Amino acid sequence: MKSFLLTIAAVQILHCSGIPSPKDALRASVIKLNRITETTNLCGITRRRVKDIYRTGKLSYKVDLTFSVKETVCSKNSGLEFDDPSCRFCSKKTAEEGLCRSRVEYFADELMDIDVQCRGLKTVDSKSGSFESTENSIEEHNDDSRGRH
Template sequence: MKSFLLVIAAVQILHCSGAPSPKAALRASMMKLNKITRIPSLCGITGRAVKDVYRTGKMSYNVDLAFTVKETVCSKNSRLTFDHPRCHLRTKKTAKKGFCKSRVEYFAGKIVDIDVECRGLRTFDRRSGSFESSENSIEAKIMRAPRRGAYRRVKQVRRIVG
């Protein structure tokens, strides 16, 4: 009887520890991505990887993900989710594709923040109220300041994009 109670106690401790679920983090990242992309169709996952899961506090964790996406045949207005069986990936060469990274923050087992950034897809930034293209921000981060005045231009591009 004591062993049974110890097992139940251990399961409850592990269940309530707030340990993150990478699968839930990916799903939440995709839901956010599909809200902020400019394309009228949902995006579906073509590849995924968990980059890191790390503790940031007593009951908080971050999950860093990398994943590739492609436009599906389902419209955002269809009320279907990106992983619905009817929402298969577009086969046309014109289908939008992207490489995305996300950080999902957990506290006490619940998702509290999701940050998604994609290359290849235009997204809507709710904070600034403007559309942005990740290609521009990546270009700005790669640029170096080999000559006088170049650093100022990079800061201006970052201010416009981010």
């Protein structure tokens, strides 16, 4: 019984180690992107890359991601998630596409902030309700010294 309790404690410590999951950060980024884009349909992920995960304090981390998205056939009002199997990508001629980057901030295992910017997609300015183009907001840095995750 004692070893069972020690095993459970070890799993909880490792699970709550504070290092965020890149998969969760990517999912949160795409969910936010789908809230702020002008498209009427959900965008799904076509490519992804974790650029960096780094500690910014004793309990805080940032996850930097780059990813590409393409519009799916699922409406934002459908109640479906972007990764639902029925949300296949739109035909190439009509689909909106974007190259995105995001920075997701965590504190004590809690998601605190998500900053998403995409080239190729228009976003709604949440303060004014106006549309803003983010065509030139991404600077691409090809740093081959970092491994792909």
